[in-house]
Amino acid sequence: MKTVKLVRGEQNGEEIILINFDPDPKVESHLIGLPGLKRNNSNGKFHLKNSAKNLGLLFNHLRKIKCYVDYSELSQKQVAAPVKRKRLFLPPIDSFHKEDLMRFRKWLEEKRLSPHTVNTYVEVTHFFVRYSILKKSKSYTKHLVESFNYEFIVCEGKSVSYQNQCINGIKKYFLFKDMDIGTLDLIRPKKERKLPVVLSKMEVRLLMDVTHNLKHRTLLALIYSGGLRIGEAINLKVDDIDSKRMLIHIKGGKGKKDRYTLLSQSFLETLRQYYKQYKPKAYLFEGQNSSTYSRSSAQWVLKNAILRAGIRKEVTLHTLRHSFATHLLENGTDIRYIQELLGHSSPKTTMIYTHVTENSIKNISNPFDDL
Template identity: 35%
Template sequence: MSIIKFEKFRHKDLDCIAIKFEYNFEVKEYIKQFPTVRWSKTHRTFYIPYNFKTLKELKIFLIEKGYSFHEKAEVPVINLNNSPISPFLNLEKRNIYEHFLKFLEGKRYSKSTVNTYGHFVYEFLKFTKDKPINDIDENDVRYYLEWAVKTLNYSLSSHRQIVSALKHFSFFYPACSINTENIYMPKKDKKLPTVLNIEEILTLIECTKNLKHRAIITMLYASGLRIGELINLELKDFDFNRNQLHVRNAKGRKDRYTTIAKSLHPLLKNYHLTYKPKIYFIENPNGGKYSPNSVRSFLKKNSKIAGIKKTVTPHSLRHSYATHLLEQGTDIRYIQELLGHSRTETTMIYTHVTKKELREIRSPLDNALNNISLRNNNDKKQLLS
């Protein structure tokens, strides 16, 4: 059985823990299933953020498979039966931080949200060093945000997540001096989604030779699924007689039904006979859920092969699905239901992408050149080149 080693290192100015092992395909595929594991091209290693709750969960995850692990001296030892011991936070802050994580879990936030908020609050408390937690105020928040945005080059979405995490922390621990009304929340970018045209979609599918990869790409587009929804799909969720797909426990803990394209039936049947999945629609070679990072990786690779210059992600296929439905005249209320949006306003963004009337407006330059051509010679077309 492989021995997995944990080593502390710095990556993008953050404390991280490297997960190292002698190459083994089974170990690699299993570790990729852990939600917060990332791959560093620079350090050539899998890693997780230096977060004690995450490290504890990773150890349990490895123990369940029977793997053993070894920690270097700089990685704090975590007793799986007791509370984590942190070298960075004093006893008071460590206790409050651990109770904050339980507070988030009690609000039934997803594991991803708990890890994200927990990570940012942990980094903030570490940033304040030995300052008493009751004396921490919004100025400390401002200093931390200025440092994090400038030094770590956080994106706008990460900036908003930090603010949201600290507002939750202030609500959980009102004894601190943070006035949430004085914490500035930057506005969201109003960017339009990346949408592929139907020719690009078909070329992408055609260039994807691997049967499993082709099934994944076509399902993402043909049913408008989020990457997490696809990964969690089980065989029992397919109803081919009614051409319906049952999407369970999607974003916001909501179930919904969406469609299965009839043209996909032969492909899905071929995929099922070839790979013989047991529980999930898409499974890794050793069983269990497929890795979302693997989907992003082969999608990026096949997009280059297809000659698509746009940045293509799994969500781009969902955006394309919604836009193409609008273009063929589907009522926006039905699209909202198929996508699982809570508010119509969220779905309305696609109306900005698919303005048929705008696309039909002719530029005055086209009209001018056309009129010149007609006036000078009915058989000769005026060109700029």
């Protein structure tokens, strides 16, 4: 009987259940189907959020393949538990502000912002309004915004990207309210300059090989082979595939710009198989209860493929787009063409791929080799 040992651990300030066992493909394959399962990129070990519910799920899941589950260490009390800062509790919104936010949403939609941007701005403004209710503020001031920024964003450990979204949303809200935002002097923090995570061609091939569901494999192949954003992929229509010219027509991409990108001959064969089996009507990828496939479903598809492939990099759907651009550059494609295929407004955005391509560093002589 295979033994699996469950140990208490911690990640990003959250208690987790570490799942330890000797290498076994059967156990690993069985674990991948468990909801909420995550994998550590450094050591490849699986873990779950530590809760009684997850412990029960994990125990029953492992018993299905007749594993002996040793969870004795989980019952031990944690020594010197860190003192956590009390989380900020925001009160519910009142009817007046609820109607005000509904008008704000309509105002944003009239500006023809993308649905995703509208939802984001309304959501972050919703938090800000609730914060102002908590503080019993009678007006929106610079001090209130700065206080919200510190307590709700900085102290809660939210990302710089999310902080920028909050400030952008609040700025739009103040414009909607016809307030003088100039006197508030809201400055967005600079984003961290991180290089994108890129998969090798072998890793991309492995992702496709372990994804046996035809619809899932077609979706991942489309995002990589066309260098698409996830929103562009799920909003793609059947008629946007131009197999005669071997192009994909992206309509209303980021910045409301249309463009063409490549249609791979190899992908076209997969796409034809998919079309014959699923027979999509309007959108290329349709959801079970909606006209389009959801972002969360697409993310779930990738997560499962990454787990099955045993890839330990921090991979998102956007990583496939980064990989497409990097591999084009490594193949000698002019960066101006890559910029057009990706739909970048500025060549500076595309230039980041010159920092991650193998060709840019692999020909440099390492001084250690000269010793």
